[in-house]
Amino acid sequence: MNHKFFNYLGLAMRAGKLVTGDESVLKTVRSGEAKLVVMATDASVNMQKKYRDKCGTYEVPLLEFGTRSELGSSIGKDERVLIAVTDGGFARMLQSCQANLAEVKDIEQNRQ
Structure with a gap:
């Protein structure tokens, strides 16, 4: 579990820079306000396809990270499947956490 990623999400929430829920996130993506969408890894197949397509169409980065409970x-809040980040600074911080985590996983896999 990447504590830094989840800590940044909490900080963004307290700063009022997050939108959650299917319809609200979709509206934020369509309006161009979303700088990043975070989707739970245990989202339904239909939800995954819907947001991969929408984020691709509107050129919004999509991270699939954490379970709905962790998010x-x-x-x-209660379980969340989708979170839109509306601030560019927070979006960059979250993406850099994800990139650093991916690098660590690659190093660990190469050692095995």
């Missing part, structure tokens, strides 16, 4: 608890 929700990191922002002090």
Whole structure:
């Protein structure tokens, strides 16, 4: 679990820079306000396809990270499948956490 990623999500929530929920996130993506969408890894297949397509169409980065329970608890809410980040600074911080985590996983896999 990447604690830094979830801590940044909580910070963005307290700063009022997150939107959650299917319809709200979709509206934010369509309006161009979303700088990043975070989707739970345990989202339904239909939800995954819908947001991969929408984020691709509107050129919004999409991260699939954490479970719905982890995402929700990191922002002090019930389970959340989708979170849109509306601030560019927070979006970059979250993406850099994800990139650093991927690099660590690659190093660990190469050692095995």
